[in-house]
Amino acid sequence: MLYRHFYSYAMGVSLRYGNSREDAFEILNDSFLKVFDKIEQFVPEQPFKAWLRRIIINTAIDHYRRNLKHMHRSDLDEAMGMAVNDGGIISQLTVNDILGLLEELPLMHRMVFNLTEIEGFGHEEVAKKLNIPSSSSRVYLTRAKKALRHLIERKFFNEYERSIG
């Protein structure tokens, strides 16, 4: 069964975009509905995972657009860019840690970060998908990175320092 087979993978992608776990389930199911509806459009020569991933991302963007009015803006602009000096912390971050970090980001920051840094889309493409100017996409990415650094430091660095004595 297709759904069962790709459930884990799809959930992994959905979780990054959803505001919560429930939100991720919603994205996952809506994505599979699209998959079932458009399965005849799938080209068997291409990897199914890539096609599914694209559908999930587009569904997540649709969700983002729908939830735009509920979007909360946390004031991260003033977050100080205290650089995390040790990359060792990053490699130890678990799924839950990462989800915790991403959930702290405003929705737009998270969308831009996911699309550029994780999926590898260019700013022009992201701008087109999210209906924003490409300059804004750059700004959002910078702010998202800055916020993540700040969050990592605040959440994990002190703990890491303590653990290494």
Added chain:
Amino acid sequence: MSDRLDKELGRHIRAVFDAYEEPFDAGQWQRLQRKRRVKVITLYLRRSGAAAAAIALLVAASMFLWDTSETENPPVAVQNQEQLPNEQQIPGDKTIVDETSVSGEKLASNSESTTTPFAAIQESGVAAEQQAEDLASNLEQAAMNIRNQPVTDNQEQPVAENKEQLAAGNQEQPAAGNQHQPAESNKRQPEVADQEQIVVAKNAVVLPVNDKAGERSSRFSLGFVTTSLMNYADGNTASDVHFGAGITSGWKINDRLSVHSGLILAQNSLSLNRSNSSVGASTYAYDRAASTVLSNMETNNIIRDVSSNSMDVSLLVVDIPLNMTYRIGIGSSNLLLTGGLSSFAYLDQEYSYHNTLQLYTNTSVDAPEPVIRDEKAFSHFDFARQLNIAVGTELPLGNGSVLILEPYLKYPLGTLTSEHIRFGSAGMNLRFSFGTQ
């Protein structure tokens, strides 16, 4: 430094989520199925709603046009005769015979055309008036002759007779006083008279036909129906209440009898045990589902056999009833006794088979997930497979519209669906019918 960290963070997030393992949640699959069903139902309801609205609009428009033509036609034949004296004052040059004018609307111009000889005759004083009177009486006589003819008679006969009569009258008239008139207008007189006669004759004949049409339109009714229902079958444990909606049409045979049909979209569901007799044993896909489960497990040393113990059925059905209603007047309201047959097309059929796994340890356990099977839309049709019985009452709403409250029972006359299940339903119809009288 921060760039390196950002890159590392991105790479790590990608790696973490690519290797992400989430245990399969069967509940999510059920949720997806529900969502899919709601989507399908919404889509079909939207489409059928649009189709119903379009049909209602079309019928309303055609009924309106029918009524318009009905009200325009009858008085015209009379007007032709009544207007004759007044129209003598219309100048003769104005008259043009419309060869194609056969409808009621064109008769006004035809009545003008009758003034052609009058305008020409006007100059010749008394002779002209006499001629007009003769012509008017001819017309009246012709119309009366035609009205007296039965509708089923050959319609051409009165026209021909009247044509002869009128032509004779017209040919006699110009002889005395109209010799100075232009030859053309004199020549045209009988021709014009012919036109009038044909038109008048046609209108006179059409009258009873229009009466029939009016009667026919009053016999026809359209309406909307909403229904709430519960399914029943041997061994059914589901007790969900479902809803449906659709359009209905009716044809009144006489004051007491009428025929009704329609298209009603409704959900149905059943939860059946393997042991119940509602399911056709030989055709049943239980076994197919069970064998699928077993083959999926391939070789194992744990499960010896898979057997199905129950099946959930969820259907999205288009009910096409053909019912006969007998009306009994009780006081101010009517009691409606309805009987008929229903045929079914299926927009969606979903079957969930719940299996039991027989283990080598001589124990059996329920399979954690059901095997689900979907049938394509309209892949199956059941003709006249349920008997409809209903007793209802109607509440007049004015303007020929009625609200009908109708408890009903659908009794299975055979097996239904692609799984050959014998089931029926019972519920309540709320019908709004307009156009009845």
